[in-house]
Amino acid sequence: MSVQTPVRPPPPPAPAQKPGSDFARLYKKIAAAGLMGRRPGYYTARIAAVAALYAGGWAAFVLVGDSWWTLAVAGFLAFVFGQVALVTHDTAHRQVFRLxxxxxxxxxxxxxxxxxxxxxxxxxxxxxxxxxPNHAELDPDVLPDVLVWSQDQARVAKGLPRLLGRSQAFLFFPLLTLEGFSLHVAGVRALANRALKHRTLEGTLLFAHFAVYLTALFLVLPPGMAIAFLAVHQCLFGVYLGSIFAPNHKGMPILTGDERPDFLRRQVLTSRNVHGGRFTDLMLGGLNYQIEHHLFPSMPTPHLRRAQVIVRDYCRDLGISYLETSLITSYRQALTSLHRAGAPIREARAAAAPAGA
Incomplete structure (x- = not known):
């Protein structure tokens, strides 16, 4: 879930490290293997494929029209929107364009x-x-705005996090159905922040999307069906997007205060990889190689698989824990961590029960 925060300029693609550091030596290995090089052909093909799916999905929406089969199109477009988000992610990391x-x-x-x-x-x-990553005070993805991510957060939780915290492991995937809506709301709310660059352009594009999207829905479909399409599309989009990002850090160690290891260990110890084949790579957009992505955020997606072998062996030689699991195991670990984090709220509620009886 999302909170509005001041906008700051992005860091350079590769973090600067002191000569001779563990990360610097790893970077030399990766660079020597040619894995930081651009892949314009790959991204041209990928963007063209995603654009074709996007156009095809909306064409199917128009062709199917006033039929409940249009909800199947909504499901397909949820997947396509997720793929567009993944391309946007790679673009933001300058994997696609150098400038x-x-x-x-x-x-x-x-x-x-x-x-x-x-x-x-x-x-x-x-x-x-x-x-x-996973720093309780510095990483916006583990702020207790809706859920609590640690027992320390649970002990001081108020409002919605306290209300949901005791059952948050069971509510996690149902709450993901709201993630798509949350992204839209957060983007609009950010327009009020004067520090946001190109606010007028961002706002114009955002509201153009909303206007065209809603006009298409209510122009092609009767009102009830249009609302059903919107709900299915946005809810499945949220679940898909949340399911891509949930395995990456949830359930991994959470840092606090001055607890800040060096760059290599900070990225590796707080991240989790998901093993699988090409289908997993496609569905998760390469983010299943989360460790390698965090170490080398500007590395093109198709190079991450090869980089994994180098990074895993390097971490083994240094005695750094390197976690890789199946997708199902990653979800189980994340949900187990969420349940454990909510324990203080459940305990406080149980202790207060006799007094209120």
Whole structure:
């Protein structure tokens, strides 16, 4: 779930490290293997394929028209919107274009106009996440705005996090149905922040998306069916997007205060990889190689699989824990961690029960 925060400029693609550091030596290995090189052919083909699916999905929407089969189209477009979000993610990390301006233009077209996601707001939030993954005070993805991610957060939780915290493991996937709506709302709310660059452009593209989207729904479909399409599409989009990002860090160690290991260990120890074949790579957009992505955020997606072998062996030689699980196991670990984090709320409620009886 999302909170509005001040916008800050993104960091350079590869974090600067002191000469001779563990990360610097790893980077040399990766660079020597040619894995930081651009892949224009891959991204041209990928963007063309996603654009074709996007256009085809909306064409199918018009052709199917006033039929409940249109809900199947809504499900398909939820997948397509997720793929557009993944392309936007790669663009923000400058995997696609070397220049910042080109990356921002493409990101706004795909994010703001394509799927109604505030690109500037999301880029700032995601940049701060990469700098300090799973840090309770510095990573916006583990702030207790809706859920609590640690027992320390649970002990001081109020409002919605306290209300949901005791059952949050069971509510996690149902709550993901709201994630698509949350992204839209957060993008619009961020427009009120004067620090947001190109606010007028971002707002124009965002509201253009909403206007065209809603006009198409209510022009092609009767009102009840249009609302059903919107609900199915946005809810499944949220579940798909949340399911992509949930395995990456949820259930991994949470840092606090001055607890800040060096860059290599900070990224590896707080991230989890998901093993699988090419289908997993497609569905998760390469983010199943989360460790490698966090270490080398500007590395093109198709290189992550090869980088994994180098990174895993390097971590083994240094004695750094490197976690890779199946997709199902990653969800189980994340939900187990959520349930454990909510324990203080359940205990406080149980202790208060006799007094209220």
């Amino acid at each position: 910042r301006k080109a990356s921002e233009r493409a990101g706004r077209l795909a994010g703001n106009l394509g799927i109604g996601m505030g690109y500037g707001w999301w880029q700032d939030k995601h940049t701060r996440h990469h700098a300090n």
